[in-house]
Amino acid sequence: MAVAVVCEFNPFHNGHAYLLSQARKACGGPVLAVMSGSFTQRGEVAVCSKFERAKTALENGADLVVELPVVKAVANAQTFARGGVEIAKSFDCVTHLAFGCETADVHLLNAAAEAAGNPMVGERVRGLMKQGDYYPRAFQAAVSEVCGDKTAAVLASPNNILAVEYIRALKGSKIKPVAVQRTGSVHDTEIRSGSIASASYVRSLLRSNRDATAFVPRVPEVITREENLERAMLYKLRTMTAGDIAGLPDVDEGLENRIYEAARNYNSIEEILSAVKTKRYTLARLRRILVCALLNITAKLREENACYVRVLGMTSAGAAMLKACRADIITSPSKYIKARGRYSTLLQTDIAAADTAALAYDSIKPAGTDYLTKMIK
Numbered sequence: 001m002a003v004a005v006v007c008e009f010n011p012f013h014n015g016h017a018y019l020l021s022q023a024r025k026a027c028g029g030p031v032l033a034v035m036s037g038s039f040t041q042r043g044e045v046a047v048c049s050k051f052e053r054a055k056t057a058l059e060n061g062a063d064l065v066v067e068l069p070v071v072k073a074v075a076n077a078q079t080f081a082r083g084g085v086e087i088a089k090s091f092d093c094v095t096h097l098a099f100g101c102e103t104a105d106v107h108l109l110n111a112a113a114e115a116a117g118n119p120m121v122g123e124r125v126r127g128l129m130k131q132g133d134y135y136p137r138a139f140q141a142a143v144s145e146v147c148g149d150k151t152a153a154v155l156a157s158p159n160n161i162l163a164v165e166y167i168r169a170l171k172g173s174k175i176k177p178v179a180v181q182r183t184g185s186v187h188d189t190e191i192r193s194g195s196i197a198s199a200s201y202v203r204s205l206l207r208s209n210r211d212a213t214a215f216v217p218r219v220p221e222v223i224t225r226e227e228n229l230e231r232a233m234l235y236k237l238r239t240m241t242a243g244d245i246a247g248l249p250d251v252d253e254g255l256e257n258r259i260y261e262a263a264r265n266y267n268s269i270e271e272i273l274s275a276v277k278t279k280r281y282t283l284a285r286l287r288r289i290l291v292c293a294l295l296n297i298t299a300k301l302r303e304e305n306a307c308y309v310r311v312l313g314m315t316s317a318g319a320a321m322l323k324a325c326r327a328d329i330i331t332s333p334s335k336y337i338k339a340r341g342r343y344s345t346l347l348q349t350d351i352a353a354a355d356t357a358a359l360a361y362d363s364i365k366p367a368g369t370d371y372l373t374k375m376i377k
Contacts, residue, residue, distance in 0.1 A: 001029040002321055003096040003178065006068065006084030006166065008036040010203070011047050012056040013216045015100070015196045019180055020061030023098035026178040030063035030317040032094060034084040036073040037350055038357035039295065041080045043287030045229060045360045047203050048220035051373050054312035056218045058376060064318030065376075069306040069346050070353040074291050075249065076135075077158075079302070081165035086307045089173055090327035096178050097170060101163040103154050104181035112154040113167040115147045132279050136161065224360035230269050232359060233294050237263035237272070240293060248292045249302045250285055259289070295353050301346075308343040310350065313376025334371050 003023045009016055024031050037050040054065040072083025088094050115121050124142035144152035154160050167177050183196060197215040205212040206223050213219055245256035262275040273286050308328040322329055328343055330336045337344045351370040358365035
């Protein structure tokens with residue numbers, strides 16, 4: 001038996017160590033971490049390298065850390081969850097999937113997952129979105145109308161929404177969901193308790209050069225800053241046509257024209273986001289679209305099967321887990337690409353994302369770290 005977690009560890013903090021300990025307790029076996037690489041689900045560059053985050057995870061409860069392909073990592077909750085769960089499913093030894101959430105009641109989360117597949121809910125969501133609402137709020141309102149306020153209340157938290165998507169993605173598999181109650185902090189807030197704080201708060205400490213040692217087992221050696229990628233992103237947007245933008249994930253209903261005009265008329269990413277944002281399009285969705293533009297992730301590329309296992313690091317127990325994996329296992333990117341493995345294009349997109357993230361440090365890092373960094377053991 002083994003347990004998987006789909007994660008970002010951006011950065012790895014004490015709350016993540018608690019999650020891994022609870023995950024191991026749930027099944028008594030080793031822990032697989034399917035972790036975002038160089039960019040995250042909210043459409044931002046990761047605060048430090050994937051190798052550094054993987055090392056800290058291995059030192060604090062993980063046995064095997066593999067990379068969630070960037071085409072699935074920089075995506076909405078449903079795509080993010082499905083991408084991670086598909087990789088977990090490729091391990092015959094994985095019997096549980098653990099996730100942190102505000103509601104540890106699996107029955108209630110299951111009810112919300114069932115509501116997501118309810119045709120009446122879907123119809124109501126479409127109606128609300130035609131009126132200009134954005135999906136998360138429309139979905140919660142529709143569930144409230146069709147299934148009741150108690151079920152809908154579960155969807156008020158981003159972590160609970162992800163939990164519901166994990167449960168939906170697990171449907172039909174032998175893997176059991178394990179809900180771990182978040183402790184000590186609230187998602188995306190500065191609320192903290194003792195040694196546990198939210199990842200967003202820890203990032204704010206790191207990026208403002210304040211002390212984060214109370215909340216992390218290891219302070220990252222060097223960190224990225226989003227503003228360091230701004231000119232690269234502006235250059236990319238200004239060299240794209242409206243048609244190019246239309247080919248990006250989650251771009252529809254003429255949104256490409258709004259982005260195209262904003263990129264040509266405004267001189268910062270924040271100004272572009274402010275000009276394009278409407279009630280229908282959340283900032284998180286727009287940020288993901290812009291990052292997909294920067295990384296050349298098209299809607300077509302997003303839809304490709306990406307169930308491969310790029311190993312970032314492992315313990316001896318993690319090495320044993322690989323024997324139970326049915327997916328392509330990649331321990332040497334250069335050898336895999338040279339052999340023209342079937343996922344080479346997607347792997348090269350992950351590598352290009354790491355090379356792009358290298359520009360986000362105050363002292364720019366060289367390209368090619370995916371080829372030069374040894375797998376962590």
